[in-house]
Each structure stands twice: as C-alpha cells, then as structure tokens.
Amino acid sequence: MEFLIPLVVDGLAAAAVIFFIAVGLSLVFSVLKILNVAHGSFYSMGAYVAVMLGMWGLSKGISPYFSLPLLFVAAALVAGLFGPLVERGFLRWTYDKPEALQILVTFGLFLIFEDMQKLVFGVQPHFHDAALHLLGVSTIGGIAYINYQLVLIGLAVLALAVLELVIRYTTFGKLVVAVVSDREVAQCMGVNASHVFTAAFTLGVFLAALGGALASPTSGVAPGLGAEAIVLGFAVAAIGGLGQIGGAALAAFLVGLARVLAIFYYPELEPVVPYTVMVLVLLVRPFGLFGTITARRI
Amino acid sequence: MQLPAIAFGAMAAVLILSVQMVPWLEFVYILALAKGFAALGVAILLRAGLISIGHALFFGFGAYVTAFLGGGRIVTDLGALLVIATFASAALGVIIGAFVVRYRAIFFAMLNLALSMVFFSLLAKLYAITGGTDGLRVAMPTIFGMVFDRATLQAILLYGSLLLLAGVGYLLKRYLHSPMGQALPAIERNELRLEYLGVSVRRVLLTAYTISAGLAGLGGALMAFAVGHVLPEMSYWTVSGQLVLIAVLGGIGGVLGPFMGAIFFEVVHTLAVGHMAEAWNLIIGLTLIAVIFFLPGGLYSLMQAFARKGHAP
Amino acid sequence: MNAPILTARNVHVAFGGVRAADDVALDIFPGEFLAIIGPNGSGKTTFLNLCTGYVRPTGGSISLSGREITGLTPRAITQLGIARSFQHPQLFTEQSLLENVLLAVAARRHFWSPLRPLDRQAYVEEALSVIELIGLRHQTHSPVVNLPEGMRKLADIALALALKPQLLLLDEPTSGVSSDEKFSLMDTLISALRRQCVTAAFVEHDIELVRKYADRVAVWDQGRVFAVGDPDQVLSDARVMQAVVGVD
Numbered sequence: 001m002e003f004l005i006p007l008v009v010d011g012l013a014a015a016a017v018i019f020f021i022a023v024g025l026s027l028v029f030s031v032l033k034i035l036n037v038a039h040g041s042f043y044s045m046g047a048y049v050a051v052m053l054g055m056w057g058l059s060k061g062i063s064p065y066f067s068l069p070l071l072f073v074a075a076a077l078v079a080g081l082f083g084p085l086v087e088r089g090f091l092r093w094t095y096d097k098p099e100a101l102q103i104l105v106t107f108g109l110f111l112i113f114e115d116m117q118k119l120v121f122g123v124q125p126h127f128h129d130a131a132l133h134l135l136g137v138s139t140i141g142g143i144a145y146i147n148y149q150l151v152l153i154g155l156a157v158l159a160l161a162v163l164e165l166v167i168r169y170t171t172f173g174k175l176v177v178a179v180v181s182d183r184e185v186a187q188c189m190g191v192n193a194s195h196v197f198t199a200a201f202t203l204g205v206f207l208a209a210l211g212g213a214l215a216s217p218t219s220g221v222a223p224g225l226g227a228e229a230i231v232l233g234f235a236v237a238a239i240g241g242l243g244q245i246g247g248a249a250l251a252a253f254l255v256g257l258a259r260v261l262a263i264f265y266y267p268e269l270e271p272v273v274p275y276t277v278m279v280l281v282l283l284v285r286p287f288g289l290f291g292t293i294t295a296r297r298i
Numbered sequence: 299m300q301l302p303a304i305a306f307g308a309m310a311a312v313l314i315l316s317v318q319m320v321p322w323l324e325f326v327y328i329l330a331l332a333k334g335f336a337a338l339g340v341a342i343l344l345r346a347g348l349i350s351i352g353h354a355l356f357f358g359f360g361a362y363v364t365a366f367l368g369g370g371r372i373v374t375d376l377g378a379l380l381v382i383a384t385f386a387s388a389a390l391g392v393i394i395g396a397f398v399v400r401y402r403a404i405f406f407a408m409l410n411l412a413l414s415m416v417f418f419s420l421l422a423k424l425y426a427i428t429g430g431t432d433g434l435r436v437a438m439p440t441i442f443g444m445v446f447d448r449a450t451l452q453a454i455l456l457y458g459s460l461l462l463l464a465g466v467g468y469l470l471k472r473y474l475h476s477p478m479g480q481a482l483p484a485i486e487r488n489e490l491r492l493e494y495l496g497v498s499v500r501r502v503l504l505t506a507y508t509i510s511a512g513l514a515g516l517g518g519a520l521m522a523f524a525v526g527h528v529l530p531e532m533s534y535w536t537v538s539g540q541l542v543l544i545a546v547l548g549g550i551g552g553v554l555g556p557f558m559g560a561i562f563f564e565v566v567h568t569l570a571v572g573h574m575a576e577a578w579n580l581i582i583g584l585t586l587i588a589v590i591f592f593l594p595g596g597l598y599s600l601m602q603a604f605a606r607k608g609h610a611p
Numbered sequence: 612m613n614a615p616i617l618t619a620r621n622v623h624v625a626f627g628g629v630r631a632a633d634d635v636a637l638d639i640f641p642g643e644f645l646a647i648i649g650p651n652g653s654g655k656t657t658f659l660n661l662c663t664g665y666v667r668p669t670g671g672s673i674s675l676s677g678r679e680i681t682g683l684t685p686r687a688i689t690q691l692g693i694a695r696s697f698q699h700p701q702l703f704t705e706q707s708l709l710e711n712v713l714l715a716v717a718a719r720r721h722f723w724s725p726l727r728p729l730d731r732q733a734y735v736e737e738a739l740s741v742i743e744l745i746g747l748r749h750q751t752h753s754p755v756v757n758l759p760e761g762m763r764k765l766a767d768i769a770l771a772l773a774l775k776p777q778l779l780l781l782d783e784p785t786s787g788v789s790s791d792e793k794f795s796l797m798d799t800l801i802s803a804l805r806r807q808c809v810t811a812a813f814v815e816h817d818i819e820l821v822r823k824y825a826d827r828v829a830v831w832d833q834g835r836v837f838a839v840g841d842p843d844q845v846l847s848d849a850r851v852m853q854a855v856v857g858v859d
Contacts, residue, residue, distance in 0.1 A: 477724075
C-alpha cells in the first residue's frame, strides 16, 4: 500500500504540468475561439529556456536557491516575447477565417517553431535538474516524497485558485468574460477587445511555458516535447470542456489518477489512458465535463 | 476535353518523364500518391466543414492490415491486399463514423484525434500483435502469382498508383457531383435546411466518412508496400496534421488537388532532408501559411487560373 | 366538408414559463389558403415549428391526413408532405440559387445515387421552372449570399415549393419584399399553388394581403387560437381588431 502513495504523487505531479498546458489552451480557445496547436511549442520553449537559463546561471555561479524562481523567469520571458508578437503580429489576421483554416495556421506555426527550436537549441537532449535537487526529499510517516513534486502540485492548485479569483473578482476577469460572451456588444460598451485578446493570449502562453519550465527539471528537453505536450493538453482541455478553468483542473486530476491506476494494473496501456478517457467523455458529453451548449434560433 | 482529365494527363506525363531523368524520384512519387489518397479522404470531409485531425488512424490501419496479412502469408497478391486494406478501412470507417458524424466542428476534430491517438498507443504497446515500436515488416507481394524484385515492384507501384488515381479519381469526381457530394458544402452552411428538405444529414456524412476512411486505408497500404515497413508513427497526430496540410495545400476543390499538394510536399521534403534537415518543417509551415492567406484554393486553383488564362479570348 | 389535411388538438408547449402554445386547436382543410395573424410573440412561428417538428409539444397531438406526426423529426415530417419557409431565410449560402433548388428537387426525386450528377437535365429543368415561377430567373446563377433579403425570402419559398408538398407553411412570405411587389408575388404564388393543388398556411402581418388572398383566417393571441373563420367576418370583429391591431 505504501508504494501506492509515491505513485499517486508522481501521477498528480504529471497532472499538474498537464493542467498548466490545458488551462492555457482552454483560456485561449474561449477568448480567441482558436484551438492553438502552437501552444505545445510554447510549452517546449518554456522548457528549453528554463534549461538554458539554469545552465547559464550555473556557469555564472548563481546560487542554486534561484533555480526555482528562474523557472518562472523563463516562462515570463517566453510569454513576454511571444505572446504579443504572435497574437498581434500574426494570429489576428486569422480571426475572420473558418475554423479549419485557423487550426491549420496554428499547425503551420507549430511546424515553424519546431524547427526554430532545433536551429537555436540543437537536437541533443539537455538536462538541468538543480531545482529538483534543491528541494530534496522529505520523509513523512515512513514514506519518501520528492518535494519538487509536492511543490508542483501546490503550484497547480495555487494557479487554479488565482485564475478563478482573477476571472471572478478583477476588472480584467470581467472584461474577459464580457468579450467571451459577446465580443461585439463588449466593444460597443467601450471594451478594447484587442487588448483583452493580447492579454489573454499572453497569459495562455505564460501558462504553457510555465508548464514546460516546471516539467524540465524532471523530464529534460529534447525535440518532440511540444508535439507530445499539445496532444495531451488537447485531450485534457477537451475532457474538461474547452474554456472551463475548473474543468481543466478536474480533467487533469482524473486523467492523472487514471494513469496511476493503469500503471498499477496494466502498465502497458498507460499511454492509451488519456485518449481513452477523452473518447469516453466526449461520447457521453460532447462538450466536456463542464462545457456548455448554445441553442440556435430560426 | 475537361480540365481535370487534361490536368491528370499533364501530371502523369510530368511524373513519368521526370522519373526517367531523375530515378530516385520514383520512390518519392509513390509516397506522394499514397499520401495523396489519404489527403483526398480528408479533403472530402473538409468540403462539409469537418476537419479530421485523426485520419492517420485509417492510414495506419490500412498499412498494418497489409503488413499483417502479407507477413502471415495469408494473402500475398498486391491487388488483393490493396482491395482488402481499402475495404477494411472503410468498414472501420462505418463503425467509427456511426458515432463520430454526430459531432461538428472542433468536437468532431477532437474525437477523431482521440481515436487516432488511442490507436497509435495500442500499435506502440501491443507488441505481440503489432510488433510494438519496431513495427512490422511488409513482405514482398506477388502479382498474379509472380514475384518481382524491389526495383520492378517500385515501378509497378508507381504506374499502378497512377492508374488507381485515374480510376478512383474518376469515380470520386462523379460522387462529388452527385446530390450526396453536393450536399457536403450545403451541410457546412445549413444542415438544418437539408433536414427540412427531407434529407438525412447523418447518412450523407456517414457515406462521406466511410469513403474517406477507405481512401486513407488505400493510401496506407500503398505506403506500406513502398516503404516495406510499417510503424506506429504512421498513426501519430502529426501525420494527421500533414494530411490536412496536404489537402489544403493542394486545394480541396478538385480531386487532383490533394495529389498535387502531396507531390509538392514529398519533393520538397526529399530536397530539404538532403540539404537542410532542420528547416524542413519551417519551409512547410511557411508554405502552408502562405497558401492559406494568399492562395486559399490551393495549388489546384493556381492551375485552374493558369488554364483559364490559356483559354482567354 | 372534406376531412382536414392537418389537425391540431390540445397542443401545449411552454418556453421557460411563457406559454407559446396554450391548448391550440386548429384544422387546415385541403386546397385552402389559411392566413395566420396575431401580435408579435403570440405563438404563430411556434405553431409552425410545432407542425414541422422543430419543437416538440409537451401535450396534445398534430396529425397530417389522419396520420399522427406529433414528435416526429423535421426530416420525417418533410418526407410525409409538409414543407416550410422561414422567417429568416434558411439557404445554402455559398451555393447558387440553382444549386439550392436542385438540392430540393433531388431530395424529392432521387438523392442517393452516388454516380449520377445533381445537375442532370431533368432536375435542372424542374429547378428552372420553380425559379421561373417565383420570378428569380435573372438570379439563377447568383450565389444566394449576394441576394437582397426579399429575394432570399423568395429563394427560401422556392426550396419549399420544389418539394411539391401536400401542405406548405410559409412564415411571413412577403416580409422584406417591397410593398408594390407583395401583391404580384402573392398572385404568382397562389396561382402556382392552385395549379399544383397545394394547401397552404401563411403567417402574415399585412391585413390587406390577408383580406385579398386568404380563404380563412386564424387569429393568434397569447398562444391560443383566438378566432378562426372567413376573413371579412373575422377582420371586422372588434375584439380581433383590438387584440391584433390594437384598434379600439
């Protein structure tokens, strides 16, 4: 029984990372109505920048105590640079296009970023686990826990709480809700929808990059990271309901638990689990666990 | 004579002539035609506004059926294997389509994606049946009982694929001009109205989905013979993305579009891998974006414009 | 008196507390043109939606030529012989007028042959005759998205006509059409319907049109059929005028 707990913690830590990807994807979808395939690229960029920054810091003799904050810095750098650049400079030209073409455009972007990463960072895998070592291991009740994983889980819960509070209680949150419900009416009432779009997109990029940065100490970086991240992120976001913050959290949690169960009973099939859950949920609730429908008037 | 027939003739001529001059293009062209069939399947659904980012499922299924039956020496004839793979994929398409065509837009896309990823994961994990991540070897097929060497097989595959393109393409063209085919863009715009004409939207879409699955399976089988090996990666989501990319690049307006897109894709791929392997995705990504913004009808529309200019008074 | 082609009895439906159909009872007789009038929000479109399966009643029954159609899908009801046009024209926007009508013709005749073209000669001839009938011949090849509202209304009606239904339900057929053209449209429509022995009910706001063209009038108010009968009688009834027009 004791060995189950570290397994669950491991699963929840992985779920925490997926939550970051999925919630950013969901947020961008609900505001911009675009399913952004390049979201996976931001995840891998966050991871690469985190590793590079960490290695650079190491070479400059920066104290290892900064290794955790540096992860956030990495995510912020990626978001600050690519958020406004991609949304204002590129995505906004796609808003009038049909959905299928929008997805394709973001797929094209994903392809471009994949190669850009290879050109900038090379194709060999890298590893920088200073943050992991910094936090070490604690033993509670005879069971060893990797503190980094506990921190990851805590950060995910914190992020969930912060996002919910922002949406409900801040002006920005209310602006986002207004633009999501009816962009035209919001604009008529003086809301600068394009600013909201840019801000929401940048926040989404930050969340994805943060997911990547936080995952990098345990999983390292190599080409192909983004492809794996985006498809898993899609799965979880769809299960939770696109646009639903709480849904993304619940979905990440459920998928995480399901994967732990799979590893316990039938480890061979663990990779199949997220997508099987996705199929089952979508067959029963096409809009996801928390998703909503809008009716049509004739 | 109609444009598509001329275009096909021109395309076939270009392919056959260029192969005489540059022999290694033969393999590239077979790959292109294989992916072309699969992309054509995707294009049919795109006409109804349904984007399937999971068609690699049928592509991989067709490939693995071919490898499985051929490897087990259950069926060895090339033609028979192609037919079986196509119909098996179509059958799978009917089963999956029965559920999936109830969905629209992003939900249709996601469900297809999910199913293809389940399939991919199973292919990678069920070592005993599928060879796991090593995949399966594709045995050399016989043709009317005769065995050929690899070089001859390749030539047969190229000319055979072109013939298939002609035959299947012709049938598909008629399908797309039939009421069922013309109903596809109508569904995208106003499926309610179609129901109010007494037409079952579900039946129209299920037919389209089944045909598209069969086409993807055919493409997968051709790919299997061309490469000689099948891998789980053939069903990964990025392959599905490539198929949609090829369809849009080539243009979904005509039957030849996806094939033009596929030829462009594979030729550029081969050239890029030779000279700048790390920029191949970049080039394709940029081309895709350029086509979406500046040439929405794809390469096929370019050809149509060219043909119109030729006929200008 | 002939047996009614459509019978509605005790039909109920409510949307969030609003009784859109409150114990509705109505007969429509073969060959007649029934006008449906009433103030906005009185349930006229809802009645059409109920008869065509877009909305499912919570109580009561509707039958077509004696056959129960309550709760059937729009597709099934269309195949049984009811066709409708809509308040907001429902068209296949990217396709031409001809292609739109061809789909309707094919739907009526033979839709499911995968190798024969939609634009085969027989179908095209039939589609052109319908387009001619509603006076849109010069727009045959125009994409319907480019047509002005009035013509899109007509195109919507053309789709319903092409189905050669037993019963045609028209939701405000002349709204969006200019006043001088309303009468000529109704003339054309009604003579075509008489030629093909089609029964029709139409929702209409223009009282003059109703007076001229309707065989009978049914007045709706607050989800119920308030009055039904001969146009002259019904329209001179003071209670009706007050309820519908607001005249004292």
